Amino acid sequence: MDKRVVFDENRCKGCELCVPVCPVDIIFIADRINKLGYHPATVTEQDKCISCMMCAKICPDLVIEVFKPEKKVAG
Amino acid sequence: MKQIFAKPQSMTDKVSHYCPGCTHGIAHRLVGETIDELGIADRTIGVASVGCSVLAYEYFDVDFQQASHGRAPAVATGIKRVHPESIVFTYQGDGDLASIGTAEAIHAAMRGENITIIFINNAIYGMTGGQMAPTTLLGQQTTTTPEGRRFEEMGAPIRMAEMLATLDGAAYVARFSLHDIPNITKAKRAIKKSFQYQLEGKGFTIVELLSTCPTNWGMSPNESLEWVQTDMMKVYPLGEFKTPEEGEKK
Numbered sequence: 001m002d003k004r005v006v007f008d009e010n011r012c013k014g015c016e017l018c019v020p021v022c023p024v025d026i027i028f029i030a031d032r033i034n035k036l037g038y039h040p041a042t043v044t045e046q047d048k049c050i051s052c053m054m055c056a057k058i059c060p061d062l063v064i065e066v067f068k069p070e071k072k073v074a075g
Numbered sequence: 076m077k078q079i080f081a082k083p084q085s086m087t088d089k090v091s092h093y094c095p096g097c098t099h100g101i102a103h104r105l106v107g108e109t110i111d112e113l114g115i116a117d118r119t120i121g122v123a124s125v126g127c128s129v130l131a132y133e134y135f136d137v138d139f140q141q142a143s144h145g146r147a148p149a150v151a152t153g154i155k156r157v158h159p160e161s162i163v164f165t166y167q168g169d170g171d172l173a174s175i176g177t178a179e180a181i182h183a184a185m186r187g188e189n190i191t192i193i194f195i196n197n198a199i200y201g202m203t204g205g206q207m208a209p210t211t212l213l214g215q216q217t218t219t220t221p222e223g224r225r226f227e228e229m230g231a232p233i234r235m236a237e238m239l240a241t242l243d244g245a246a247y248v249a250r251f252s253l254h255d256i257p258n259i260t261k262a263k264r265a266i267k268k269s270f271q272y273q274l275e276g277k278g279f280t281i282v283e284l285l286s287t288c289p290t291n292w293g294m295s296p297n298e299s300l301e302w303v304q305t306d307m308m309k310v311y312p313l314g315e316f317k318t319p320e321e322g323e324k325k
């Protein structure tokens with residue numbers, strides 16, 4: 001499945017603002033360290049994401065892009 | 076998959092210098108989205124101030140001028156009068172706008188200059204290391220009020236939005252907050268309105284935004300959002316204080 005939410009990890013400052021706003025609780029702070037020296041926020045359970053954009057709207061650092069599945073055209 | 080959220084086109088790819096979780100970044104994005112949605116990137120001119128947002132011109136892909144401390148509304152006045160077809164906004168902190176630049180802000184409003192001010196109220200001087208601002212809350216500890224701000228000695232927080240709304244030259248005056256998604260949505264609506272009023276030539280517009288400074292407040296970014304709601308909003312009520320349609324709301 002294509003990703004619904006994409007984190008540009010090397011922009012992330014690990015501030016954790018996106019973590020509590022996710023209604024399905026799938027965002028976590030990774031153990032690895034990014035180019036800026038922070039632990040980046042990440043999502044692995046893409047299938048649980050509902051493309052609500054909450055994380056992207058609270059992120060101060062333009063880390064997150066959100067996608068939603070194309071509607072199937074009938075017929 | 077269809078993309079439903081992306082970086083505004085009127086913003087550059089630069090990673091900001093702001094501290095982790097500082098809501099300056101959210102305010103920037105809301106301005107960028109507004110410029111995109113109104114399709115005005117090629118005629119927008121920003122004026123950066125002195126404070127943490129001194130480098131704002133690095134993050135917007137529009138023309139920008141950097142003003143000396145507090146003087147952004149005066150610089151914006153000059154730009155707008157020489158280029159009336161341009162859309163001119165300043166981006167100023169509370170040390171910049173409500174302290175050293177109080178006179179410039181008030182007089183630009185008094186003259187009804189057709190400019191927009193994005194005013195970031197984080198109740199502290201961020202860039203210089205957390206000194207008291209005129210907007211600092213009573214009891215709030217800063218490096219210059221280690222025992223907390225006391226009314227008897229330092230006066231009480233200044234409410235710029237309420238004060239500017241009393242001026243006939245001001246067309247739109249509002250205060251919103253960046254501490255959660257519903258409030259970010261309202262703040263965005265107010266920023267877009269302020270730019271739209273400028274496009275319609277309605278006069279001076281200002282949106283004050285309650286913002287965080289986790290670094291100098293000594294809190295985590297999420298605790299800071301909470302503090303805006305529990306403490307700042309008691310002193311700084313949200314809403315529109317003046318609109319071109321209804322005038323001052325008392």
Ligand SMILES: Cc1ncc(C[n+]2csc(CCOP(=O)(O)OP(=O)(O)O)c2C)c(N)n1
Binds near residue numbers: 195202203
């Ligand atoms: C003429 C002058 N006086 C003082 C300063 C020092 N100074 C730099 S930024 C600042 C205040 C910044 O606070 P604010 O406007 O609230 O912005 P923030 O950094 O919190 O975003 C001060 C006093 C200066 N640069 N120039």
Ligand code: SF4
Binds near residue numbers: 024025054
């Ligand atoms: S888009 Fe919504 S559901 Fe998906 S990760 Fe972000 S907050 Fe969670």
Ligand code: SF4
Binds near residue numbers: 016017040062
């Ligand atoms: S809000 Fe943005 S910068 Fe902060 S942790 Fe989440 S993705 Fe990273």
Ligand code: SF4
Binds near residue numbers: 093097288
């Ligand atoms: S010092 Fe405060 S206002 Fe300045 S970038 Fe850091 S958190 Fe933001």
